[in-house]
Amino acid sequence: MKKLGRLIGWFIVVPFLSRAQEADNSPIHQLIAELYEQYAAESEEEPDVENFFEELTALAARPLELNSSSRRELERLPFLSELQVENLLYHRFTYGAFTSLYELQLVEGFDMTDIRRMLPFIRLGEAENEREELRWWEVKQYGRHELYLRNDYSRQSLPYDGDRLHSWAKYRFEFRDRIRFNLTAEKDAGERWWDASRGGVDFVSSSLQLRSQGVVSNLILGDFTAGFGQGLVLRQGFRRGKSAMTTQVAIRDSGFKRYASTNEHLFFRGAAATFHFGKTDLSTFLSCRKIDATFDGSVFRNIYTSGLHRTPSEIEKDDRVTQHSMGVNLSYTQLYYELGLTAVYTRFDTPLQPEIKPYSYYYFRGSHQLTSGLHYRFRVHYFNFFGEAALTRWPGAGTINGVSFAPSSRVNIALVHRYYARSFSPLFASAFSAQSRVGNESGFYAGVEMALLARWKLSAYADSYRFGWLKYGVDAPSVGNDFLLQLQHTPSRQLQLTLRYRYRQAYGSERSGQSPLIAVQQEKKRSGRMQLDYTTGRVVFRNAMEANRFDGTGLAATGYAAWQDVIFQLQRLPLKMTFRYLFFDIPGGDNRIYTYETDVLHAFSSPSFSGKGSRYYLVAQYEIGKQISVWLKAAQLRYADGRTHIGSGSSAVAGDSRTEFHFLMRFRIRNH
Amino acid sequence: MKNLLIVAILAGSYQLATAQSWFPLSHPLSAGGTPATDTRHRGLFLNPALHAPVKHPQLYAEYESRYSITELASKGLAFAYPFSHFTVTAEFRYSGFEAYHELLAGVAVARDFGGKFGMGLQLVSDSRYSVETDRYYTAFYPYLGLTVPLSPALLLGISTFNPFLKKMKYAAAERTMPSVYSAGLNVKITESVQWRLQADKEISNALRVGSAFDISVSGSVFFQAGVSYLHFVVPALGAGFLVRRWRFDLTATLHPLLGLSVAGGLGYHF
Numbered sequence: 001m002k003k004l005g006r007l008i009g010w011f012i013v014v015p016f017l018s019r020a021q022e023a024d025n026s027p028i029h030q031l032i033a034e035l036y037e038q039y040a041a042e043s044e045e046e047p048d049v050e051n052f053f054e055e056l057t058a059l060a061a062r063p064l065e066l067n068s069s070s071r072r073e074l075e076r077l078p079f080l081s082e083l084q085v086e087n088l089l090y091h092r093f094t095y096g097a098f099t100s101l102y103e104l105q106l107v108e109g110f111d112m113t114d115i116r117r118m119l120p121f122i123r124l125g126e127a128e129n130e131r132e133e134l135r136w137w138e139v140k141q142y143g144r145h146e147l148y149l150r151n152d153y154s155r156q157s158l159p160y161d162g163d164r165l166h167s168w169a170k171y172r173f174e175f176r177d178r179i180r181f182n183l184t185a186e187k188d189a190g191e192r193w194w195d196a197s198r199g200g201v202d203f204v205s206s207s208l209q210l211r212s213q214g215v216v217s218n219l220i221l222g223d224f225t226a227g228f229g230q231g232l233v234l235r236q237g238f239r240r241g242k243s244a245m246t247t248q249v250a251i252r253d254s255g256f257k258r259y260a261s262t263n264e265h266l267f268f269r270g271a272a273a274t275f276h277f278g279k280t281d282l283s284t285f286l287s288c289r290k291i292d293a294t295f296d297g298s299v300f301r302n303i304y305t306s307g308l309h310r311t312p313s314e315i316e317k318d319d320r321v322t323q324h325s326m327g328v329n330l331s332y333t334q335l336y337y338e339l340g341l342t343a344v345y346t347r348f349d350t351p352l353q354p355e356i357k358p359y360s361y362y363y364f365r366g367s368h369q370l371t372s373g374l375h376y377r378f379r380v381h382y383f384n385f386f387g388e389a390a391l392t393r394w395p396g397a398g399t400i401n402g403v404s405f406a407p408s409s410r411v412n413i414a415l416v417h418r419y420y421a422r423s424f425s426p427l428f429a430s431a432f433s434a435q436s437r438v439g440n441e442s443g444f445y446a447g448v449e450m451a452l453l454a455r456w457k458l459s460a461y462a463d464s465y466r467f468g469w470l471k472y473g474v475d476a477p478s479v480g481n482d483f484l485l486q487l488q489h490t491p492s493r494q495l496q497l498t499l500r501y502r503y504r505q506a507y508g509s510e511r512s513g514q515s516p517l518i519a520v521q522q523e524k525k526r527s528g529r530m531q532l533d534y535t536t537g538r539v540v541f542r543n544a545m546e547a548n549r550f551d552g553t554g555l556a557a558t559g560y561a562a563w564q565d566v567i568f569q570l571q572r573l574p575l576k577m578t579f580r581y582l583f584f585d586i587p588g589g590d591n592r593i594y595t596y597e598t599d600v601l602h603a604f605s606s607p608s609f610s611g612k613g614s615r616y617y618l619v620a621q622y623e624i625g626k627q628i629s630v631w632l633k634a635a636q637l638r639y640a641d642g643r644t645h646i647g648s649g650s651s652a653v654a655g656d657s658r659t660e661f662h663f664l665m666r667f668r669i670r671n672h
Numbered sequence: 673m674k675n676l677l678i679v680a681i682l683a684g685s686y687q688l689a690t691a692q693s694w695f696p697l698s699h700p701l702s703a704g705g706t707p708a709t710d711t712r713h714r715g716l717f718l719n720p721a722l723h724a725p726v727k728h729p730q731l732y733a734e735y736e737s738r739y740s741i742t743e744l745a746s747k748g749l750a751f752a753y754p755f756s757h758f759t760v761t762a763e764f765r766y767s768g769f770e771a772y773h774e775l776l777a778g779v780a781v782a783r784d785f786g787g788k789f790g791m792g793l794q795l796v797s798d799s800r801y802s803v804e805t806d807r808y809y810t811a812f813y814p815y816l817g818l819t820v821p822l823s824p825a826l827l828l829g830i831s832t833f834n835p836f837l838k839k840m841k842y843a844a845a846e847r848t849m850p851s852v853y854s855a856g857l858n859v860k861i862t863e864s865v866q867w868r869l870q871a872d873k874e875i876s877n878a879l880r881v882g883s884a885f886d887i888s889v890s891g892s893v894f895f896q897a898g899v900s901y902l903h904f905v906v907p908a909l910g911a912g913f914l915v916r917r918w919r920f921d922l923t924a925t926l927h928p929l930l931g932l933s934v935a936g937g938l939g940y941h942f
Binding site: 491495532534536537539541543545560562564566581583585612613614616636638640641 | 785786788789816818820822823828830832835836837848851853855871873875876879
């Protein structure tokens with residue numbers, strides 16, 4: 001009884017005594033929410049932002065020193081445009097070192113939104129000496145250990161052998177920005193905890209990263225991702241396409257990153273290193289890993305990317321093909337320009353032969369592929385040019401070229417042209433495009449951001465594209481147009497109003513399937529959103545409403561959704577809570593609406609809604625002293641349209657509601 | 673004949689079926705159906721957060737003659753008592769006739785957070801009686817409300833009634849009960865003129881929008897003119913006055929198909 005009393009006392013009293021402020025992840029979550037929601041609305045795939053989040057979290061844990069950061073370091077801030085980075089460097093050069101972070105308001109092209117986004121990632125103070133020799137006693141003493149344990153539980157029983165828990169555990173070690181190690185183990189809901197025939201836990205990933213070790217600026221052993229240039233040859237992970245950040249279309253970050261996500265597909269496994277020689281960087285990697293695949297006789301038809309192994313047919317796809325990859329990138333960086341060459345060679349132990357259908361006629365087939373490309377960036381006055389050209393096997397070529405510039409301090413413009421031949425089908429590309437696949441597309445994009453008046457910001461883009469060959473779901477060559485217009489009003493630090501209108505015109509195939517002829521129809525989707533963010537003290541309110549209209553041949557429907565978020569942080573307890581109530585009335589799948597959801601740390605989702613119903617959740621975060629943090633999410637989705645099943649196929653569950661609980665616990669050991 | 677008419681209307685007319693499903697949220701005194709931000713505090717079962725600024729204990733009685741049909745009339749009573757940190761309100765409304773009637777009762781707790789925002793939570797009990805079964809069936813819903821003054825002249829009001837889609841369980845079946853999300857704005861154009869705008873979305877119905885102008889003359893006489901739209905344009909006119917501790921409200925609403933409804937309210941604050 002005494003012990004119980006102590007335990008309760010510890011849980012309640014320790015937080016009061018604790019004065020340590022954890023790095024607040026809200027700005028990172030907010031930034032990811034903005035990017036994620038945009039991306040999810042454009043793509044059929046769920047973006048993997050877990051690694052992106054890891055990078056931002058690491059950056060927030062070790063913010064950039066504003067007066068000594070190089071251009072390349074500042075370009076790690078994904079929300080800053082090239083011009084903003086340029087203006088910041090110019091300001092520092094002209095007026096000397098920043099004496100206060102508030103001085104950022106004087107830098108041309110920065111508004112309060114930009115500064116608010118930057119604050120968690122920058123600092124003023126002593127610069128770190130990256131070349132300093134590693135002392136192992138310092139590593140031991142000042143290294144930071146973190147252990148994350150997560151369980152997601154669904155109340156509805158699943159039709160699989162394994163239990164309904166989705167669980168993962170992550171261990172992470174960091175010493176400044178020099179040494180990082182992580183180990184991840186995961187099982188999805190419906191998978192077995194332990195399957196000896198498949199090597200134990202469903203997914204295990206690990207990596208060790210060493211930075212700034214003499215001439216080796218970055219070394220990773222284990223799992224990693226790679227990205228160079230504009231992503232025409234090689235880029236894995238979160239791809240930023242069209243979004244409300246309309247002029248941020250050039251990809252700037254490059255190199256190897258350790259892999260810490262639970263996504264079971266988007267990574268290499270082996271070794272990667274970057275060697276730094278003055279202005280030249282040489283990056284090279286070697287990878288050998290098993291990938292999941294759907295087999296048909298002696299060939300495989302496609303790569304299975306979901307990572308789910310719940311049913312015998314899913315388990316049958318597990319680790320069926322060995323993929324060997326090697327690659328190299330050579331980059332030369334000068335003050336005003338950068339040039340690079342990237343080449344990747346991949347070999348499968350079994351040939352890839354996608355089923356021959358008209359739309360997949362030009363997909364990559366074979367057991368090996370070499371992709372190579374050249375990328376560039378250069379600056380002339382206020383113009384920043386960027387681009388890349390790549391080749392798989394002739395005539396499989398692709399190129400993307402763009403420019404961003406600011407005709408005045410209040411206007412930013414970005415123009416991008418891309419051409420990807422129909423036979424251009426690189427295995428690891430992730431570049432700017434209107435579809436998730438890079439290939440069979442040409443188009444022109446124009447984006448603009450204008451500070452109309454003080455506190456008013458207008459963003460817009462127009463993207464016109466053409467698919468020269470058939471694509472999945474469209475049985476003829478087709479064209480499309482996307483437009484976005486967003487008006488943002490920030491009358492005070494506490495209040496922000498966002499109005500967004502999006503119009504999309506594309507082609508889809510006739511749904512009835514009755515016609516023997518190719519029947520392609522024009523489809524239009526218009527959507528409007530109004531969002532109001534209001535902060536008062538420790539409480540944040542967010543109201544949003546979205547309505548859309550879809551028009552296809554013989555189909556026209558209007559959908560609505562509205563939601564209310566209340567986020568509050570208690571004053572006396574280290575407890576933060578987020579509540580959402582959302583309702584939706586969305587008649588069809590074509591009208592589906594995406595909304596970003598707050599979740600436990602390291603979890604991201606932007607579910608799409610269709611049908612009639614409501615969803616509500618409560619997320620609580622509680623800090624138990626300096627070492628332990630706990631997150632809990634309880635959520636329910638309830639339909640009011642009389643359905644008796646949720647989901648489809650083998651994952652359908654009976655009933656008109658779905659209840660889920662997410663739990664995450666973080667143990668943190670900091671030796672200083 | 674009248675009973676037949678009532679039954680026919682209740683059972684057959686789509687428009688009235690819609691009206692019927694909205695019945696628990698009827699706000700006949702707030703012109704244009706704009707109770708989410710009706711700071712004059714007219715009627716019962718308003719946005720629960722609007723109870724937060726109540727300064728004195730008060731009693732309020734409401735009567736509505738719906739479409740001039742006695743059997744559809746409703747009678748209600750409310751009592752609000754402000755404590756030092758929050759206000760507690762008890763409300764009760766009876767509507768219908770002997771063979772079929774509905775009893776709506778609610779207890780609300782509302783708090784004003786230093787003028788920065790107000791929140792209210794009401795637990796509503798909805799009981800229905802039908803002579804066919806000769807018993808009452810009851811369901812309980814939460815009714816949540818929020819008011820946020822975005823500026824001295826602009827008030828945002830949000831409320832959600834039955835957010836968890838609770839159903840009424842009858843002997844042999846379940847009936848989905850109304851679940852309504854409302855968002856409204858109150859713009860103080862001048863000290864004496866307010867403009868209210870509200871959108872309501874019941875989960876199984878189309879969007880309803882309403883708007884009203886609210887004019888005060890010398891702080892003791894009020895006039896309202898509003899209009900709402902859900903399949904039909906429904907205009908409403910209202911007036912009210914304060915005499916010492918007493919207040920009186922009267923609002924007339926004209927539905928183009930179903931006819932005229934008149935509602936009156938009488939309040940007293942202690």
